[in-house]
Amino acid sequence: MFGQALADGILTGAILSLGAIGITLCLTILRFANFAHSELMTWGAYFAFTFTSLGLMGSPLGPLTFGWGFLLATLIAGALTACLALVVDRTVFRRLRNKNATRLTLIFASFGVALVLRHVVVLIFGPQVEYYSRELQMAVLLLPGVRVMPDQFFVLGLTVALVVLLQLFLTHTRLGLAMRATAESPMLAQVSGIEVTHVIAWTWVVAGLLAAAGGVFFGLTVQMRPEMGFNLLLAVFAASIIGGSGSLFGAVLGGLIVGLSENLATLVVPTSYKQAVPFLLLVVILYFRPQGLIAAKT
Amino acid sequence: MLLSAIDVIAGYQPDLPILHGVSVDVAKGEIVAILGPNGAGKSTLIKAIAGLLPLTGGRITLAGQSIGGLPAHRLLHAGVSYVPQIGNVFTTLTVHENLRVAAHTLSGRYADRLERMYALFPDLAAKRRQPGRQLSGGQRQMLAFAKALVTEPSVLMLDEPSAGLAPKAAETIFEKVRELAQGGVAVLLVEQNVKSALRFSDRAFVLAEGRNRLAGTADSLRADPAVADIYLGKR
Numbered sequence: 001m002f003g004q005a006l007a008d009g010i011l012t013g014a015i016l017s018l019g020a021i022g023i024t025l026c027l028t029i030l031r032f033a034n035f036a037h038s039e040l041m042t043w044g045a046y047f048a049f050t051f052t053s054l055g056l057m058g059s060p061l062g063p064l065t066f067g068w069g070f071l072l073a074t075l076i077a078g079a080l081t082a083c084l085a086l087v088v089d090r091t092v093f094r095r096l097r098n099k100n101a102t103r104l105t106l107i108f109a110s111f112g113v114a115l116v117l118r119h120v121v122v123l124i125f126g127p128q129v130e131y132y133s134r135e136l137q138m139a140v141l142l143l144p145g146v147r148v149m150p151d152q153f154f155v156l157g158l159t160v161a162l163v164v165l166l167q168l169f170l171t172h173t174r175l176g177l178a179m180r181a182t183a184e185s186p187m188l189a190q191v192s193g194i195e196v197t198h199v200i201a202w203t204w205v206v207a208g209l210l211a212a213a214g215g216v217f218f219g220l221t222v223q224m225r226p227e228m229g230f231n232l233l234l235a236v237f238a239a240s241i242i243g244g245s246g247s248l249f250g251a252v253l254g255g256l257i258v259g260l261s262e263n264l265a266t267l268v269v270p271t272s273y274k275q276a277v278p279f280l281l282l283v284v285i286l287y288f289r290p291q292g293l294i295a296a297k298t
Numbered sequence: 299m300l301l302s303a304i305d306v307i308a309g310y311q312p313d314l315p316i317l318h319g320v321s322v323d324v325a326k327g328e329i330v331a332i333l334g335p336n337g338a339g340k341s342t343l344i345k346a347i348a349g350l351l352p353l354t355g356g357r358i359t360l361a362g363q364s365i366g367g368l369p370a371h372r373l374l375h376a377g378v379s380y381v382p383q384i385g386n387v388f389t390t391l392t393v394h395e396n397l398r399v400a401a402h403t404l405s406g407r408y409a410d411r412l413e414r415m416y417a418l419f420p421d422l423a424a425k426r427r428q429p430g431r432q433l434s435g436g437q438r439q440m441l442a443f444a445k446a447l448v449t450e451p452s453v454l455m456l457d458e459p460s461a462g463l464a465p466k467a468a469e470t471i472f473e474k475v476r477e478l479a480q481g482g483v484a485v486l487l488v489e490q491n492v493k494s495a496l497r498f499s500d501r502a503f504v505l506a507e508g509r510n511r512l513a514g515t516a517d518s519l520r521a522d523p524a525v526a527d528i529y530l531g532k533r
Contacts, residue, residue, distance in 0.1 A: 171395075174402050177399055178399065180390065180395075184390050185388065187385075190349075190370035191350070192399050192403075193400060194371055
């Protein structure tokens, strides 16, 4: 039981990390809490679903339920979600920024954006649960009592690869460096020759790509529903804040902590209370260590 | 004059100007100080020239070309480098990354320019892998300076470069500024410390309440009792 909860927790945690990184990027570079971020996860999942339901799934690769086609669909979904994030910024957030809107205004606007995004999904795809594949998958017995699906292995591996790639991007590329510089001080970034509007646009692209990956992975290993993003929102925010909003590894650590605690909690409390666990953790962390576990040092 | 600001009206809010038509200029190879009591608008002026504040009136030209209203990142490309008074290095980035960020505005390869900065500031070379937050006050100021120089600007603007530094560290900074000016860079700096500013600058402008009050060579201003009167609020 414990081993299974641990394995499930790590997988949930990995998916949450992908969302939490986006929240962290938004908090540090755009300087507001974007409550619409988890809706981008929903949109990413449904973008990919659009292509898979049109037949872009590919013949299953080994023990997995999907083929190359699905990976291609995921890539396209990532690009479309990044575009969606940019469109939302142009139509809502950028206008507010240009009017020097306060942080609170941006947060409330993001609630509005979240509602619109979520209900457009319901309008287009309907409220029912969807799956990418209905194929049965044989779980692999990892340890006695610990069963893991091959798809879950794949998702975990790809998430680790994405986080490593993002870290390399942030430390080794011009744009990554510009993003970190802007996160610390937009004014100093400007006088250091960085075009902040350019950095903001790329932040949406990166956040959108990762959100789409998280959404698709959730859809693949759990299920898709129009309110999946809304249901992930609290956990993703808790992960970002627990980890210490400001660092990539903080977001990953936060994701793992939230994922693990949600799943381990089911060993002692009824499953229906699972969603309250991140909330509880958030309160405890904010009480004892308000800067988060890995706080950005200045 | 290489850089001229003429009748500049600017402030943090468009309807609340802090500068009511201020003019300053600096020539190639010259060190010009902007002086004045607290609230005179010295920092506001330098920020307005750096493109960080909107201009409500006036003109700013660089070698005869208008640069007023250009965003800050474009000014760096044009050759105007600005070092803010505080928060002038990225504390979460390493020394090397700080220099790289600034060097990225250059086209082409810049590795040799970074090495030139390390040769100029050996203290930084030893700390190139350390984050900015681990530097001492003097080292931070050196890094801020190196960041501004890596783009080889024609105009260097410094906001109180000696603020908060030990006298020895401040002296080192001033020596470097002097060397740069001798190399042909136009230096415009805001200073709180009138004595040291007039000692090592060529000319100075004295502002009060957002207006020009006095201007002249450092030597003439040093002897002028009116400077002290402005600081004491008598004029």
